[in-house]
Amino acid sequence: MAKIITIALALSTITTCRVLASQEIPAPPQDHPIVLSGGTVHTVSGATLEDAQVLMDAGKIRAVGRNLPLPGGTQVVDVRGKHIYPGLISPNTVLGLVEIGAVRATVDTSEPGAVNPNARAEVSINPDSELLPVARANGILTALSVPQPVGGGDDNPGSGIAGTSALIKLDGWTWEDMTLSAPVGLHVFWPQMTINRDPRFPKSPEDQQVDLDKRLRQLRDTFATARAYLRGKQAAARGNPLATDLRWEAMTAVMEGKIPVFVHANEIKQIKAALEWTADEQLRMVLVGGQDAWRVADLLKARDIPVIISSVLSLPERRWEAYDTPFTNPLKLQKAGVRFCIANDGSAFAAPHDRNLPYQAGMAAAYGLPKEEALKAITLYPAQILGMGARLGSIDVGKDATVLVTTGDPLEITSRVEMAYIQGREIDLANRQKRLYEKYRRKYEQIRSPGRTGSL
Secondary structure, eight states: OOHHHHHHHHHHHHHHHHHOOOOOOOOOOOOEEEEEEEEEEEOOSEEEEEEEEEETTTTEEEESSOOOOOOOTOEEEEEETTTEEEOEEEEEEEETBOOOTTTTTGGOOOOOSOOOTBBGGGEEEEEEEEEHHHHHHEEEEEEEEEEOOOOTTTTSOEEEEEOOOOEEESSSSSSSHHEEEEEEEEEEEOOOOOOOTTTTSSSHHHHHHHHHHHHHOOOOOHHHHHHHHHHHHHTTTTTOOOOOOOOHHTTHHTTTTOOEEEEEEEEEHHHHHHHHHHHHOOOOOEEEEEETGGGGGHHHHTTOOOEEEOOOSSSSSSSSSTTTTTHHHHHHHHHHHEEEEEEOOOOTTTGGGGGHHHHHHHHHHHHHOOHHHHHHTTHHHHHTTEEEEEEEOOOOTTBBBBBBEESTTTTTTOOOOEEEEEEEEEEEOOOHHHHHHHHHHHHHHHHHHHHHHOOO
């Protein structure tokens, strides 16, 4: 009986995965010049141009301005009355790594154990995910897909070295097609440092402290071992053989300063401990989460450590804090001169709602962040922080032709994305949600039709 039930559940999972495969066909490479003509061009990096043109060819932006000379065979797309923006970038997500949180077979966000620097997000990307078309339909064309630690819950918060992230474009046949840059950084999830003294908590304060000390010691020992491996590798180049270990091999780029360490931490104790640790280890650091980042803005500014704020639409860290503390975090960092960008919270629960990224920035703008800065926080700033500022984040000549055509400001919920191009390829903006909307709209039209009797 147990075998029958197991087989039935497996078949059910396989059927669910097949049904949820995206129906949208990836666009072919751009094979002719395209010019978006007559719209308002929001370059983000510079001036906003009225009644302007954006010329795209071979996946790149070739010219921006008015009355541009057009090469032969150029397709002219009339966007008068519309707005042209760079594609939005989601800098902290598990898009492509999760489909249905409650179906284990569709979740590939983490590897067993606390030390997995060799786990690579890009090789686990599911190009057929239904969540990708939903996100890009609201303007998110690029995303940093981040591996997660094992764990979760108040009594076992996930921490450790989860692996390396990948910057992906949200369209393609395979993970190789979709990968723009990998590895982008090594992700360390800092352990919780607050001791819960509630007698109802599953662990005693003493056990919590022992657990915390063990996790911090493991982190320090891991990096010490990786440094020793790097020295051994350098010695091997001089004729001393060294067996390859993929875990430490994956960390050499971090030790050599080629990629940063993304430290996921929210509470001030975590952030300060992470700042001290990365200084001791001489690592390039990016802070992810950063709910208390505004409290240590001076330290972040002094070290030029960027912050990926995730998320703005959240509750305060403490019951006694003002309700708008998360909403004003970007403004406080901006005033302090700290580099930052805005993200969703990066959880599996948030992945289906990644489309709401522009409204995170919109809330920050509503609470004082200049609107231009709020737009940059989901376009140019994440591109710069993720090391892709030369290719993404603004409408400039030479950058990837990854742009949106909208009815208005993308930070406003009433605006619609009408066209999207990824490297000059026009993207299908259909998705499962739109198909279901259309299905049930027609259902109720039929119910209300004159002369109809009975029920559907």
